[in-house]
Amino acid sequence: MSQLLQIENFTLGFPGRPPLLESVSLHVNDGEAVALVGESGSGKSLTTRAALGLFPGGSESSGLVSVQGLDTLTASKQRLMELRRRHASMIFQDPRAGINPVRTVGDFLTETLLRFDGLSRAEATERAVKQLEQVGLRRAGELMDQHPHQLSGGMLQRVMIAAALLNSPDLLLCDEPTTALDVTTQAGIVKLLREQQQSRGMGMLFITHDLNLAASLCERVYVLRRGEVVEHGPTRAVFLTPEQDYTRQLVEATPVIETGAGSASHAAPGLDPAPLLKVSGLSKTYHLPRGGMVTALDGAEFSLPEGGSLGIVGESGSGKSTLARLVVALETATAGELTLRDVPRPRRPLKASERKALAKDVQIVFQDPYLSLDPRIPVGNAVADVFRLHQKQGRKEAKDSARNLLGRVGIGPERFDALPRALSGGQRQRVALAKALAARPRLLVLDEATSALDVSVQAQVLELVEELRDQLGLTILFVTHDLAVVSRLCSEILVMHQGRIVEQGPTARILEDPGDDYTRNLIASRPRPLWDAEPVTA
């Protein structure tokens, strides 16, 4: 077996600053699938880009990065272009960012064939169509005349894969190609990549933050942390018997479906028979600007007892976020009833006084830690403002309360005057949590609140939520696409698909014995390691 990609002692950094990559050594053999895992900022993408001779401007690098014997650190522009065109291709996370939105799929695919390979238009079209069929796209001929916006994310990623495979590369570099996709779509893409890699005997370097995904696709794995390879070896050995503490932490932090943990009900049955939140026949329809309607939520029906925890699981477009926004009154329902603490929700925008009263019943934490805090307001003041509004506290008292609460969510007093941009993603979500809790709500809605975080940070934030729930007797409504996260936190779940609730019940029952086809598909789509039918367990 020859070494297709060889990286030896590769160091990269900007002058006068600590290196971003330090002595990274990594190799990919012909026909081998290798995973590169690590959290954000670990240098995964930098390493992969170096294989194509793409280095950040102004950076300095040393060591060896060679693809089929071509050293990309020293190769001429011409040789690098030749390399990118013939021998190595790359697939990125966001397919929409990589395609010109005003040109057709056909233009996109045939461009290089026409320009560099001297093919006639008919030949190029034929080859592109064949390639589209190979990546599992039906009616490839029609697709050639369509524009990117007419395709779903999954289809578009297949188009990008087709483009990457057009010149039969020897090395395929994949930079989180499924991270932006739904789990059922991801399953299809992963299967396709595996098939193509094996049938073509391509070498593949697959970057991901998801250990389960790495295990489902690759025989070998490298674990990268802060620009250094901390561990490498066969995927099974590295994940099942990790030698390094960091790898062990990663494996432990990776959420797995737990059928036992979440099933213990946190509700105190009998004490409070009236549900805290009751929803019946709740629907939301949007009018499109050019006529027509979209039903985002169709007749939702459920109730949530005080102290309970309900997970709402679904893929994008399932209506789960609409439901969350209806609960916190950021949207107004088109039909149906929503009752929170025996107060029926009016079907009109709330008045200021109603909203203020509602704030003490329900709060929400959003997904994006970078956008959910006001960039200009120091985090301590942001929390203190809420205390002043809702607990009628004076300036000083509110600051003390804020300091206490922030301490409780793990933000020390030294960060009280910090601006959000000085905090990490995990810290920002903690602040967002504190802000929501300062209103002392009964019900806390978490709208994908941990989805944007690294796994180890996600694990910590989930732990915090659990802790706070038990201490404060919070009722939790957790909206997410991740079954594993829900199984850990929620005793009941509710599966949504295309605006409808397809299944609801105790977490353990639904995960072990799903009654609906879609639920079954959702569970089956979770990546499974190559050596086992079960996801990686710690």
Added chain:
Amino acid sequence: MTLAIQLPQAGLRRYGNLLSPMAWGALAVAAVVVFLSLFAPVLAPYDPDYVDLNNVLAGPGAQHLLGTDALGRDLLSRLMHGGRTSLLGPTIVVIGSTVLGLLLGLVAGWSEGWLGKVLGRLFDLLFAFPALLMAMLAIALFGKGLFAPILAMTIAYVPYVARLAQSLVVAERSRPYVQAYRVLGFRTPWVVLGRVLPNLIPTVGAQSTLNFGYVLADLAALSFIGLGVQPPTSDWGAMIEESRGALLGGYILPAFWPALVVVLVVVAVNVIGEELSDRIGGKLS
């Protein structure tokens, strides 16, 4: 990983230490001009209106640093005093259009219903009128002088600020942090004026800085065609106009100096404005 978009950081002073040498130069030019104009009564070597017919159209020299005009008035003194009116006009216009534009933009951006749409169309309508034309219209109504053009220019420049503010507010309104304020029960005026408005200031400030240069040039043009400031008040545009005769006679300097100052100030202000908006744009991407 999720793409992180950084919100613009508020507070112009944060960009201070990041300015390029070019922008520092522009800032220095602007500062010198403002300083000399502001303290003209103290610093100017002569009375700007003192006519000395024995010393007509003198070249630069020890007595008159920049020379004299056709009536023997000291050009440097006139430039310094002229700066007071020439800079005052744009300052009022920029402050007026920024305040009005921000308010209208906030209202237009925040209201999801018909009000936002109507205001948006109104801004479009105003955009269609050239500022100079509006100013001439106002002069026809209110007479020559500083008041009419300033009023007209203020209105003409409102949509530049309002459109920008509106689009920023629309973007800001859907951001999770603003929605969190709503869910937390904060009142809308508090959120809009206390929290959203300050986040718009850097971007709008950059736009208004650019506007300053355009207004200065527009007002100078009005004075040049005799519709602005009336003699004997000195003003850069008026100075160029008064020097037309001398210019035809071959004496360039009396028209050259005010023209140079106008160009310098407009370029300086543009450089600063571009720099600011680049900085803010850079932070956005």
